[in-house]
Amino acid sequence: MTFKVKSEQLSFAGKQSVYTHQSSSTHCEMEFSIYLPPQAQHKKCPVLYYLSGLTCTQDNVTTKGGFQKYASEQGLIIVCPDTSPRGTNYAMEHDSYDFGSGAGFYLNATQAPWHETYRMYEYIVNELPDFINSNFATDPDRCGIFGHSMGGHGALTIGLKNPDQYSSISAFAPIVAPSQCPWGKKALSGYLGNSQADWKEYDATELILNGYKSPNKILIDQGTADDFLKEQLKPELFSQACQKNSQRLELRMQPGYDHSYYFMNTFMQDHIKFHALNLDSQ
């Protein structure tokens, strides 16, 4: 597989790069960023995948997330993929912020025409890690996953379904029960069709209720002043499911914080340290 280096910049003694490559999952050119901490120059490091929210590309968190300092301190590689395929022009693909481009929801679509390219689950779980592990100094046995909002949904569902691959999961303000909120219902029906049975494998709360488990405690931070808290995010549904099926969860309600990168920045250090501890990165 060939790839192009779009940029490469020194940051906290490590290297922040952006790459593009042709994807066999999404049948288009995909872009991702990768931060290699200074430790990666002389040893294999654990990898932490970060999944972004609605409307974002890799660029938002790479330039505004503020993770580089902590990844440099903890010796973690951070990989940030895009949020959808970018090469197509399906009807209505680019018309709304919560469906189509920028809103791939980290699933494999089954409905036409989306099933052709909207295969972000396949891309994130198989193609991208294969590519990263083949080209960078990673330790493939020590991976974690985290994300924000729709990307928090992605981190929870992908992490829960692949516990051997991602032993450490956290999220900022995640969509935890897409079957029960407007963003989720629109996406799941559009990409998967109207049978709600098919939605369950992409719903973190349903996965927990059906016995999926993460080997470590899951960390979630959620701002109480988040405009999307009550209608879209509903962390209490996930919390109740975890309690019912004995999944360890630390849900921290953060007073006064909203849904923005300012919120995420504030708690980024905690999340990176959480994963470093789980992945034994030191």
Added chain:
Amino acid sequence: MTFKVKSEQLSFAGKQSVYTHQSSSTHCEMEFSIYLPPQAQHKKCPVLYYLSGLTCTQDNVTTKGGFQKYASEQGLIIVCPDTSPRGTNYAMEHDSYDFGSGAGFYLNATQAPWHETYRMYEYIVNELPDFINSNFATDPDRCGIFGHSMGGHGALTIGLKNPDQYSSISAFAPIVAPSQCPWGKKALSGYLGNSQADWKEYDATELILNGYKSPNKILIDQGTADDFLKEQLKPELFSQACQKNSQRLELRMQPGYDHSYYFMNTFMQDHIKFHALNLDSQ
């Protein structure tokens, strides 16, 4: 003077806001951001003004600079103004990245038509501090100034000419001798005319050579992989002037770093700590 709150968000237990207000210096609506650390809720805090580089607004450093964590830890208020007036449409004002809008160079223009509104020196030195000190819990006797590139030029020249107002100065990759580089020559001739004698009061190296002093050591960080280093920035000219006239300077050449916000992020903590120490913020 009236102002509008454009946004207000919690960040590292402090408040990151953006304001707009009608300016008597630039005769247009100006926008700035202000970060109030948690300490500002119960005591007056020192203020650190940050001046941005070419093409930027307040938004770039506010969202990508990563200063909020350190300002929160050190109890510093951070104010980030825009880089030029925004209300006019002079011929060629919006045609190039290094002159006109986004490129005010923190001076008072004397040439028509720029002299009508391009009065960023007046705005930064008098109007904005008056406004900030009247509306927020500041200690007006403890102020510092720093900036990046063109904003580093602004911080050095404004700080050196007003040592009682700004006792602490630092810069990331500043333009230190605008009379001797293409960006500076274009701006100074365009805004001030062709008499090089008039340029001296807006040239940090000339100011040092003419006896201007900062009461504290000046801190400058400069990446060695900065594309603008040799042609535009020339820190050695400032260093030689400081040595000649006994201005204390710490110029740190940082191997491999470029001109970007990744570079600035990496050394932001050092600069905030430097100012906190000078301004006795604890």
